[in-house]
Every structure is written in C-alpha cells, then in structure tokens.
Amino acid sequence: MDFEGDSLSSVLVEWYGQGAANTDSIWLNDNGKFGDIIYGDGLYSHKIFNDLDSINNIIQPSLIGEVSYKILGTYGVNKFELFQTTYLQNIPPIILSITAPDTIHRPPGGEVDFVLITADIFDENEGGDILSCGFTSLHIEPDTLLNNGNQILMYDDGSLVEIYPDYYSGDEISGDGKFSIQIPIFGPDNPSNQTKTGTFLWKFIARDNSFEISEPVEHTIVVE
Ligand SMILES: [Ca+2]
Ligand SMILES: [Ca+2]
Numbered sequence: 448m449d450f451e452g453d454s455l456s457s458v459l460v461e462w463y464g465q466g467a468a469n470t471d472s473i474w475l476n477d478n479g480k481f482g483d484i485i486y487g488d489g490l491y492s493h494k495i496f497n498d499l500d501s502i503n504n505i506i507q508p509s510l511i512g513e514v515s516y517k518i519l520g521t522y523g524v525n526k527f528e529l530f531q532t533t534y535l536q537n538i539p540p541i542i543l544s545i546t547a548p549d550t551i552h553r554p555p556g557g558e559v560d561f562v563l564i565t566a567d568i569f570d571e572n573e574g575g576d577i578l579s580c581g582f583t584s585l586h587i588e589p590d591t592l593l594n595n596g597n598q599i600l601m602y603d604d605g606s607l608v609e610i611y612p613d614y615y616s617g618d619e620i621s622g623d624g625k626f627s628i629q630i631p632i633f634g635p636d637n638p639s640n641q642t643k644t645g646t647f648l649w650k651f652i653a654r655d656n657s658f659e660i661s662e663p664v665e666h667t668i669v670v671e
C-alpha cells in the first residue's frame with residue numbers, strides 16, 4: 448500500500464473492546480510473525496489471545512453487541528486514523544442429543560419409579576449462554592398436552608436445587624450443558640396420582656440468554 452509515494456511504515460490498533468476508557472495498544476506487523484502470515488506483503492497483522500495476560504479489554508464469551516477499535520497508520524510523514532465497530536452476533540443454541548427411553552413400564556401397584564431424561568445442549572456463545580431447556584408432552588390419541596401445555600423444565604444444576612421437597616433434577620454435573628429431569632412414573636394404584644398409558648410426543652426446545660430458541664427435537668415415548 449502506498450500513499451503519495453510513501454509506503455506504509457507502521458500500523459497501531461487502539462482496542463476499546465466494549466467501550467472501555469483505557470484502550471489496549473496493539474502494534475500490527477508485517478514481519479511474518481505473531482500471526483502475520485507473510486513477511487513484507489503489505490498486510491499487517493497481530494494475533495492476540497482473548498485473555499487478561501494479553502489485553503485488558505477482553506471479549507466476554509457471552510458478549511453480543513459492538514466492539515470498537517481505532518486503526519492508526521503511518522506513511523512516512525503522513526498519518527491516518529480509522530474508527531471501526533464490529534458487531535458480535537448471537538447464535539441460537541443447538542440440541543445435540545436427547546437421552547430418554549423409548550418405552551416406560553409403569554411400576555406395579557402404588558409404587559413410583561423415576562426416569563431420568565437428559566438433553567445435551569451446545570451454544571456457540573459458550574456454555575453459560577444457555578438459559579433454559581425443557582419439553583412439552585403431547586398425549587397422542589386424546590391429543591392433550593400435559594402440564595397445561597407448559598414446558599417441563601430441565602436443570603443443569605448438578606441436582607443442587609430442591610425443586611419440590613425431597614425432589615431433585617437428577618442432573619449429574621452443574622453447568623456442563625447437559626440438562627436433566629427425573630420424571631416420576633406412578634403405578635396404576637397410586638393413591639395420589641397415576642401415570643397415563645399410551646404414546647407421548649415430547650418436543651424439546653432450548654433457549655439462550657438472548658431468548659433465541661433452538662430447533663425443536665422430538666422424541667416419542669410409549670408408557671405401558
Ligand atoms: Ca504480512
Ligand atoms: Ca447464543
């Protein structure tokens with residue numbers, strides 16, 4: 448690159464990140480090192496690790512929004528400045544897999560069994576960006592939605608939260624993106640409740656902190 452006969456001699460980036468008062472000063476180079484691919488090709492680069500050892504204004508993993516920086520170039524005695532903003536986008540979560548039985552047998556008499564259901568969720572904006580995961584349950588044939596059509600919530604809490612007295616999610620590890628819930632299955636003679644038999648269509652949806660939802664994943668389960 449040339450400007451009025453002078454070639455580019457230095458490039459400095461003042462990095463504001465999310466709008467900090469104190470910038471990080473990053474010199475770009477054309478020496479084929481520190482992330483610059485080719486020596487002397489007029490393209491100036493510098494690869495910076497997104498950690499506090501490298502820069503003050505790190506990009507938070509959950510960040511959605513603008514980051515800004517100023518480019519200062521020198522051509523001989525001429526200098527130029529260019530202020531830039533870049534938008535970081537939210538990406539909706541993805542349900543990688545569902546772990547649930549295809550068939551559940553009700554326990555005999557008045558007994559209660561618990562069945563563990565797990566959904567493995569990934570979000571590009573890192574694990575902490577997943578807000579919730581759950582599923583709706585449609586009883587096929589009568590075609591009625593259970594739980595008033597509300598999602599049955601799953602938890603990524605390591606079973607630390609007491610959902611009801613003496614009732615925990617059954618989640619193994621807190622914060623690993625795997626959400627779980629134990630579903631009580633009541634026998635036919637259970638005095639307080641009994642689980643209906645038939646075919647159920649479960650539709651799983653995850654949501655992130657920007658309230659964007661995943662593609663739904665369906666699972667059919669038969670209760671006998
Ligand atoms: Ca270069
Ligand atoms: Ca996201």
Ligand SMILES: [Ca+2]
Pocket residue numbers: 602603604605618619620621622623624625626627
């Ligand atoms: Ca978990």
